[in-house]
Amino acid sequence: MRLAVLAVSAALLSACTSTGASFQSSGLDRIVVGRTTMEQASGYLGAHPVDVWRQGDTTLARWAYKGSVATDAVYFRQEAWLRFGPDGTFQRMENSVNLPLNRRPRTAEEADQQARAEDAARQEASRPPVQTVAAPAATEGASEAVPVAVQAGDAIQPASLTIQPPAPAASGAKPARTRAGSAPARRAATGKARSGQAKKSTAAADRSHSPAANPLLPAGTRVIPGVTYPVRKGN
Known part of the structure; x- marks a missing residue:
């Protein structure tokens, strides 16, 4: 019985084959046009490309992984083809296979916008909470005081009054x-x-x-x- 189980397990293991290197497609979001190098992209994807071609002054790199349970029976496959420019930074994605639609490299503008949003969120989280003081409850029957605007009067001008001495008695x-x-x-x-x-x-x-x-x-x-x-x- 044990020999039969071992034989079946060995047959299954021999039928399961994989090629390439498994990579993390979530790392594609961190690759930015004109900024990310091939070495940095390998770090974000968690694996080195399986193929690299030099085409003129540019470089085309392919990250790929394929697994199967029998010959020519593919059940999982992922590929990402990235092109890097003469300065060694990422230019564009040439091809993709079975990658999520939301896993794509970003432009410099998109990366800057996300960085500003994350910085604003960190600053908002670091602010101390605002303490609010509850207003005292109004007593029953008490009317709420409402301020009334009163127009200012004219400025008071200083003046003086002189009292004349009494006139002398008329003579003659x-x-x-x-x-x-x-x-x-x-x-x-x-x-x-x-x-x-x-x-x-x-x-x-x-x-x-x-x-x-x-x-x-x-x-x-x-x-x-x-x-x-x-x-x-x-x-």
């Missing part, structure tokens, strides 16, 4: 004549006229010096003749 008033025409009567009439005019002048001066007669002064201001008071111009 003609005395009223009495019927008798005597000197004492004339002197008495003249004295009464002067006294009346003085009282009127004093009352007029008091009225002009009072805060009520000067609305620009604050209420209760003691007015002193001959003094200049600063006042403010209202809107």
Whole structure:
């Protein structure tokens, strides 16, 4: 029984054949036009090319792998044909066999765009998290304060108010004549006229010096003749 099992296993092993070198097709994404050399491409693919041809000033390299369980019975096959320019950097893919559609070399612009996106993602991940503070819950029945824009008034211009001293009593008033025409009567009439005019002048001066007669002064201001008071111009 054991001899039969060993014989079958040996037959199966002899029927399984493979050629080439298995390579990683995911490494094709890292190959960039005008930047990647053949040595770098071999490192990305995880294997050296099985064939290399010199064609003028360019080089064509083939990565290939094929496995079968019997003669001419292929069950797995992959190939990647890459051309490298005179400067030794990758130019283009010449041919491919059984490679995923999303496994292809990239242009320099595509590589730069992906590099910027990865750099932005790293910077975003390195930023400290933003701490948010929850607003206090509004009490029931309390109204939310809403700011209201108020137009600014005109600038207040400084001013001053000068209180003039009271005018002296008028002199030279003609005395009223009495019927008798005597000197004492004339002197008495003249004295009464002067006294009346003085009282009127004093009352007029008091009225002009009072805060009520000067609305620009604050209420209760003691007015002193001959003094200049600063006042403010209202809107």
